[in-house]
Amino acid sequence: MSGGHGHVEHHGGNKGIALLIAVLALVLALAETLGKGAQTAALAANIEASNLWAFFQAKTIRQTVLRTAAEQTEILNSTQNSKKQVEAWRKTASRYQSEPETGEGRDQLAARAKVAEKKRDASMAAYHHYEVASAAMQIAIVLASASIIAEIVALVWVAAGLGALGVAFCLIGFFWPTAVHLF
Numbered sequence: 001m002s003g004g005h006g007h008v009e010h011h012g013g014n015k016g017i018a019l020l021i022a023v024l025a026l027v028l029a030l031a032e033t034l035g036k037g038a039q040t041a042a043l044a045a046n047i048e049a050s051n052l053w054a055f056f057q058a059k060t061i062r063q064t065v066l067r068t069a070a071e072q073t074e075i076l077n078s079t080q081n082s083k084k085q086v087e088a089w090r091k092t093a094s095r096y097q098s099e100p101e102t103g104e105g106r107d108q109l110a111a112r113a114k115v116a117e118k119k120r121d122a123s124m125a126a127y128h129h130y131e132v133a134s135a136a137m138q139i140a141i142v143l144a145s146a147s148i149i150a151e152i153v154a155l156v157w158v159a160a161g162l163g164a165l166g167v168a169f170c171l172i173g174f175f176w177p178t179a180v181h182l183f
Helices: 012-076 080-097 106-150 153-175
Strands: none
Touching (some): 012 080, 012 153, 106 153
C-alpha cells in the first residue's frame, strides 16, 4: 500500500492481483465445466426416470388387461380350457408385478425410477451450487480487475472472499450436493 490510504501498490501488488485473477479464472472454468456435466447428468437421469415410469405404466396397463380378461373369462366360461387360460393370465399378471430376474416387474421398475430421480435431484443440486460458484468467481474477477484500476485494496479482499465462497460452493457441489439447499 502507498501512504496507508488503502490503495494498491503498483509494483508487487499488481502481480499478486494478477495471480489472484488467474486462480479465480481457473476455478471459474472448473465450476462451469462441472456445472455443465451436472446439468447433463440431471437431464439423462430425468429421461431415464421418465422412461422407467412409462414402462411401469405399460406394465400396469398390461396387468390390468390380463386380470380383467381372466375375471371375465372365469365369469363367462367355466370349462377346463378356460380355467387353464385364466390361470395363465393370472400368472402373467403376477409376473408383471415382480420380475427380479429381469428387473422389469412393476416393483423393480418403480425402484429403478426412484433411484434415477434421486440421481437427477443430486445432479440438479450440484448444478445449482456450481452456478453460484461460477457467479461468485465472475464477480471476484471483475472486482480484482477493478482494484488494479481503482487502486482500492478493499476490492482485492472482497474478490478473495468471493473466490473462497466460490471454491466452497464447488466443493459442496462435488462432494455434498444435497447438503445445502439454496433453491
